[in-house]
Amino acid sequence: MMETAEKKARPSTGMCPSHCCPPQLLLLVTVTLMPMVHPYGFRNCIEDVRTSLCFRCIQRFLESPALAVSDLPPNAISLNLSYNLMRCLQPSAFARLPRLHTLDLAYNQLETLSPGAFHGLGALVVLDLSHNRLTTLAEGVFNSLGNLSLLWLQHNPLSTVSPGALLPLLNLRRLSLRGGQLNGLGAVAVAVQGLAQLEQLDLCENNLTTLGPGPPLPASLHTLQLCNNSLGGLVGGSPEMLWHVKILDLSYNNISQAEAFTQLHLRNISLLHLMGNPLDVFHLLDISDIQPRSLDFSGLELGTHGLKKVCLRLQGPRALQRLQLQRNGLKVLQRNALASCPVLQELDLSWNRLQQVGCAGQLLDKKQQEELEVLTVEHNLLKKLPSCQGAQVLPQLHNISFRFNRILTVGSHAFAYAPALQVLQLNINSLVLLDRQALWGLHNLTELRLDNNLLTDLYNNSFTELHSLHTLNLRNNRVSVLFPGVFQGLSELQTLDLGGNNLRHLAAQSLQGLSKLRRLYLDRNRLLEVNSRVFAPVQATLGVLDLRANNLQYISQWLHQPPPFRYLSSLYDLKLQAQQPYGLKMLPHHFFQGLVELQWLSLSQNMLRAIPPDVFEDLGKLRSLTLADSSNGIHDLPDGIFRNLSNLQFLDLENVGLHSLTLEVFGNLSQLQVLHLARNELKTFNASVASRLSSLRYVDLRKCPLSCTCDNTWLRGWLNNSRVQVVYPYNYTCGSQRNAYIHSFDIRVCFLDLGLYLFAGTAPAVLLLLVVPLVYHRTYWRLKYHWYLLRCWVNQRWRREEKHYLYDSFVSYNSADESWVLQKLVPELERGAFRLCLHHRDFQPGRSIIDNIVDAVYNSRKTVCVMSRSYLRSEWCSLEVQLASYRLLDERRDILVLVLLEDVGDAELSAYHRMRRVLLRRTYLRWPLDPTAQPLFWARLKRALRWGEGGEEEEEESSGGGAGRPREGDKQV
Ligand SMILES: *[C@@H]1O[C@H](CO)[C@@H](O)[C@H](O)[C@H]1NC(C)=O
Ligand SMILES: *[C@@H]1O[C@H](CO)[C@@H](O)[C@H](O)[C@H]1NC(C)=O
Ligand SMILES: *[C@@H]1O[C@H](CO)[C@@H](O)[C@H](O)[C@H]1NC(C)=O
Numbered sequence: 001m002m003e004t005a006e007k008k009a010r011p012s013t014g015m016c017p018s019h020c021c022p023p024q025l026l027l028l029v030t031v032t033l034m035p036m037v038h039p040y041g042f043r044n045c046i047e048d049v050r051t052s053l054c055f056r057c058i059q060r061f062l063e064s065p066a067l068a069v070s071d072l073p074p075n076a077i078s079l080n081l082s083y084n085l086m087r088c089l090q091p092s093a094f095a096r097l098p099r100l101h102t103l104d105l106a107y108n109q110l111e112t113l114s115p116g117a118f119h120g121l122g123a124l125v126v127l128d129l130s131h132n133r134l135t136t137l138a139e140g141v142f143n144s145l146g147n148l149s150l151l152w153l154q155h156n157p158l159s160t161v162s163p164g165a166l167l168p169l170l171n172l173r174r175l176s177l178r179g180g181q182l183n184g185l186g187a188v189a190v191a192v193q194g195l196a197q198l199e200q201l202d203l204c205e206n207n208l209t210t211l212g213p214g215p216p217l218p219a220s221l222h223t224l225q226l227c228n229n230s231l232g233g234l235v236g237g238s239p240e241m242l243w244h245v246k247i248l249d250l251s252y253n254n255i256s257q258a259e260a261f262t263q264l265h266l267r268n269i270s271l272l273h274l275m276g277n278p279l280d281v282f283h284l285l286d287i288s289d290i291q292p293r294s295l296d297f298s299g300l301e302l303g304t305h306g307l308k309k310v311c312l313r314l315q316g317p318r319a320l321q322r323l324q325l326q327r328n329g330l331k332v333l334q335r336n337a338l339a340s341c342p343v344l345q346e347l348d349l350s351w352n353r354l355q356q357v358g359c360a361g362q363l364l365d366k367k368q369q370e371e372l373e374v375l376t377v378e379h380n381l382l383k384k385l386p387s388c389q390g391a392q393v394l395p396q397l398h399n400i401s402f403r404f405n406r407i408l409t410v411g412s413h414a415f416a417y418a419p420a421l422q423v424l425q426l427n428i429n430s431l432v433l434l435d436r437q438a439l440w441g442l443h444n445l446t447e448l449r450l451d452n453n454l455l456t457d458l459y460n461n462s463f464t465e466l467h468s469l470h471t472l473n474l475r476n477n478r479v480s481v482l483f484p485g486v487f488q489g490l491s492e493l494q495t496l497d498l499g500g501n502n503l504r505h506l507a508a509q510s511l512q513g514l515s516k517l518r519r520l521y522l523d524r525n526r527l528l529e530v531n532s533r534v535f536a537p538v539q540a541t542l543g544v545l546d547l548r549a550n551n552l553q554y555i556s557q558w559l560h561q562p563p564p565f566r567y568l569s570s571l572y573d574l575k576l577q578a579q580q581p582y583g584l585k586m587l588p589h590h591f592f593q594g595l596v597e598l599q600w601l602s603l604s605q606n607m608l609r610a611i612p613p614d615v616f617e618d619l620g621k622l623r624s625l626t627l628a629d630s631s632n633g634i635h636d637l638p639d640g641i642f643r644n645l646s647n648l649q650f651l652d653l654e655n656v657g658l659h660s661l662t663l664e665v666f667g668n669l670s671q672l673q674v675l676h677l678a679r680n681e682l683k684t685f686n687a688s689v690a691s692r693l694s695s696l697r698y699v700d701l702r703k704c705p706l707s708c709t710c711d712n713t714w715l716r717g718w719l720n721n722s723r724v725q726v727v728y729p730y731n732y733t734c735g736s737q738r739n740a741y742i743h744s745f746d747i748r749v750c751f752l753d754l755g756l757y758l759f760a761g762t763a764p765a766v767l768l769l770l771v772v773p774l775v776y777h778r779t780y781w782r783l784k785y786h787w788y789l790l791r792c793w794v795n796q797r798w799r800r801e802e803k804h805y806l807y808d809s810f811v812s813y814n815s816a817d818e819s820w821v822l823q824k825l826v827p828e829l830e831r832g833a834f835r836l837c838l839h840h841r842d843f844q845p846g847r848s849i850i851d852n853i854v855d856a857v858y859n860s861r862k863t864v865c866v867m868s869r870s871y872l873r874s875e876w877c878s879l880e881v882q883l884a885s886y887r888l889l890d891e892r893r894d895i896l897v898l899v900l901l902e903d904v905g906d907a908e909l910s911a912y913h914r915m916r917r918v919l920l921r922r923t924y925l926r927w928p929l930d931p932t933a934q935p936l937f938w939a940r941l942k943r944a945l946r947w948g949e950g951g952e953e954e955e956e957e958s959s960g961g962g963a964g965r966p967r968e969g970d971k972q973v
Contacts, residue, residue: 041727042072042729043067044062048078049725053076054077059083063086076100077102079102080102081103082106082128083108086105089110091119103126105129106128106131115139118144124145124147125150127150129152130153135157135158135181137158138165146171149171151174155179156179160187163191172195173197174198174200175200177201177202179206182206184208184210184211185208185226186212199223224242224245224247227251234260243268245269250274251275252275252276253276255278256279261288266289272290275327296324297325298325298327303328303330307338311341315340315342319344320344326348326351327351332354347372347375347376348376349376356383357382359386359417360397375397375399377401378402378403382402382429387414392417395420399423400421403425403427404429407429409431409434410426413437423447424448427450432456436459436460436462440465446470447470448471448473451473451497452477471493475521477500478502484507484510494516496514498520501524502526504528505528506530506534508536511537512537517542519544519546524548526550528550531561532561541570544573547575552576553582555585557610569594570597572597573599573600579605579606582607584607587612594618596618596620596621601619601622601625604627605630613638613641618644622645623648629656635658637656645669646671649671653677653680661682661689663692667689672696673697675698675699681704685706687714687718702732706733715742716742719742805861809863811836811838812863821866829945832942843856853879857895862895868900869902898924899925902927
């Protein structure tokens with residue numbers, strides 16, 4: 001099972017189906033296909049949904065094939081590049097696609113084909129280069145096209161074909177050079193000389209004036225078309241040139257001399273067209289070896305007079321297969337006008353000016369009447385078909401065509417002479433009246449064409465005798481009423497075409513008797529309503545019902561009658577699109593009830609305002625649904641609307657005003673293969689919806705304002721790589737922005753955002769949690785110290801202003817030295833009336849110790865540092881010296897008085913580098929242990945304390961003694 005499906009999906013060879021295949025049929029074929037899994041979406045091409053590996057890249061404004069070819073799979077078998085803007089083909093332009101079977105380059109602007117342009121296309125069978133601007137076919141252009149069978153070069157201004165240009169085309173069967181500017185057959189004959197398979201060569205509509213000089217055409221060539229050229233004679237060619245040609249079309253040239261033909265061997269000709277040449281054809285027959293029966297006598301202006309002569313020439317033992325007398329200006333054909341002709345099977349009198357042909361048989365003799373099978377009198381001036389009751393019978397006549405005349409009326413028993421008639425074509429006339437009995441007796445008629453006439457009434461008995469009729473075409477007449485029973489008797493009728501008439505109502509009995517009807521076309525009428533009873537007579541068989549472009553309209557969601565199609569249990573195709581003038585508007589509840597076999601439903605162009613969610617409920621077998629172009633009505637589809645359509649394969653929702661795709665609407669479409677969503681308001685295509693559409697193979701999102709937001713990162717990925725073919729994925733712009741594309745917008749930012757925020761949010765917190773305790777533990781004091789240094793500096797700026805000092809001196813000392821301070825220094829100085837600031841006495845309790853130190857330093861004119869080894873080790877003392885020296889350095893005010901209690905070596909000092917810097921820069925007082933030296937020390941100290949600098953008012957005050965107490969500790973606050 002898998003294997004066969006796989007084979008169907010990927011035919012390795014063979015042509016793509018032509019574009020004219022009915023879509024229904026093709027869709028049927030795809031039913032069995034398995035979904036293929038490979039990345040999809042091409043820059044400029046669309047792969048055929050039904051036939052994989054066939055690509056259409058039309059109307060893409062392409063200037064080079066490379067833009068289309070570069071992303072196609074190498075096993076592509078068909079490529080259609082028509083309607084683009086290519087000017088030239090580079091060598092090996094298609095070498096990527098060695099399996100290519102069909103290549104269509106028509107309707108481009110190709111001027112040059114480089115030699116080797118088709119290099120690598122050894123499998124190519126069909127090449128279409130028509131409607132371009134090629135003027136020359138150069139040598140080497142078609143190299144490597146050894147398998148090419150059909151080459152279309154028509155409608156190029158081609159004037160030169162190099163002798164070797166076509167040489168590689170060993171398998172060429174048909175070549176068209178129609179509509180070029182070639183002026184001699186000779187050059188072409190040289191070019192096709194070696195093509196042993198060539199069967200047909202079309203050179204019509206060139207400027208050919210001569211046949212030669214040139215070699216004989218290949219023996220295989222049986223059809224040569226030289227129509228609409230300027231061949232005055234047939235000069236220049238060798239006598240053998242057309243030796244093998246069987247069908248030769250020389251119509252619309254300028255050949256006037258019959259003698260022209262005598263130079264050629266034309267014995268093998270079986271059909272020669274000479275229409276539109278001023279030639280005496282009888283003279284031609286006299287002097288050449290052309291058989292009269294090989295001649296098409298059309299367009300030779302024979303007149304009634306020449307007709308007899310022709311017939312005499314055609315006499316012979318065998319029956320004549322076909323006598324064509326088109327465009328001979330025949331006006332009247334008398335009784336027995338063709339009696340002198342041989343027995344014939346087909347008579348074609350089209351394109352003359354006949355006003356009547358009577359009852360046909362009267363033109364012929366008895367023998368001929370027996371044999372005639374086909375009578376064609378199209379494009380004449382026939383006005384009426386008379387009654388032929390009792391006329392001579394032509395028992396074999398089965399096919400009559402009177403198309404393109406001016407027939408107004410058809411009399412009763414008008415075809416009584418042709419009782420065996422099977423096909424009767426009366427279309428494209430002016431029929432107003434068809435006699436009730438006009439078609440009587442035609443028991444064998446299977447096809448009746450009455451379309452494109454002016455019939456207003458169909459009478460009850462008109463068709464009663466047509467028991468064998470399969471097809472009745474009444475399209476484009478003016479029928480406004482179908483009387484009950486009008487088709488009674490058409491028991492074999494399968495197709496009834498009533499499209500393009502004036503029907504407003506269908507009476508309940510109007511389809512009575514059509515027990516085998518399968519296709520009913522009622523499109524382009526004015527039907528205001530459809531009623532279930534009308535279809536009752538055809539309920540068992542009707543398969544196709546076309547009601548498009550009528551005037552059906554519903555304004556309520558509720559039907560006042562039974563559902564119109566409820567009996568049509570065999571209907572598989574229903575067309576309801578484009579109701580006039582404003583569409584169906586509503587689909588009432590249960591509108592489609594009963595259509596259990598329906599497979600194709602078209603509702604496009606109906607401006608549906610409301611669709612009830614249950615309307616498709618009964619359509620379990622539906623495969624294809626079209627709701628395109630209903631944009632004025634629908635916005636989003638109601639939830640659950642497709643829930644029973646589990647067999648749906650094709651859904652066209654182009655331009656229906658969708659804003660979003662939801663699972664509630666699309667969740668059940670597990671068989672859906674093709675989804676058209678172009679021209680909707682979609683900003684995205686949901687990942688969840690896509691995942692539920694498990695059979696999807698093709699999606700069209702053109703002209704949707706897809707947004708380039710992080711919501712669509714999924715879509716971006718999907719466009720680039722999925723099992724679904726997305727139509728032109730590289731052309732989806734970001735909303736209405738012109739140069740930003742969905743497939744390439746920057747999605748890094750989407751992923752980056754989250755990561756960055758997470759990182760930025762958490763990292764510092766973590767870091768802080770790690771570092772804070774560590775810092776607190778290790779450097780609390782150092783930080784605090786620096787913090788105060790900073791505050792100090794700031795304060796100093798603000799305290800520029802001189803102020804009154806509270807103290808003469810702040811005494812900074814370590815507790816180890818407190819006995820000296822309290823017993824010696826304080827009494828000595830306070831006796832000298834110095835106001836001293838001592839920490840144990842003058843620091844404000846409750847304030848932090850550092851604040852107190854800062855205040856003490858700044859509120860005292862001087863700071864006396866009592867230095868010892870323990871002082872150096874103390875941080876507080878270091879801070880005090882630092883603060884004091886800071887004032888020294890930056891305020892240029894020397895406030896520091898150093899008293900050295902014990903000798904501190906330089907080496908010891910170096911451990912306290914800040915202190916050392918201070919000590920090195922200034923002199924200090926040394927405490928002498930010798931008591932006799934001590935008075936001098938005190939004197940110098942007092943002087944130092946009184947000493948002021950410039951600008952500062954020096955106060956001469958005597959200081960009084962005082963006592964001090966040691967600080968509690970060095971490090972604890
Ligand atoms: C290519 O496309 C054009 C335009 O639709 C069509 O007419 C033509 O037939 C296609 N060619 C082939 C080879 O199918
Ligand atoms: C050939 O020429 C005749 C007369 O000029 C014209 O009616 C006809 O359309 C031409 N045929 C073609 C195929 O161009
Ligand atoms: C569509 O995309 C192709 C390939 O990226 C590009 O060459 C072309 O210009 C685009 N066309 C439009 C209309 O954006």
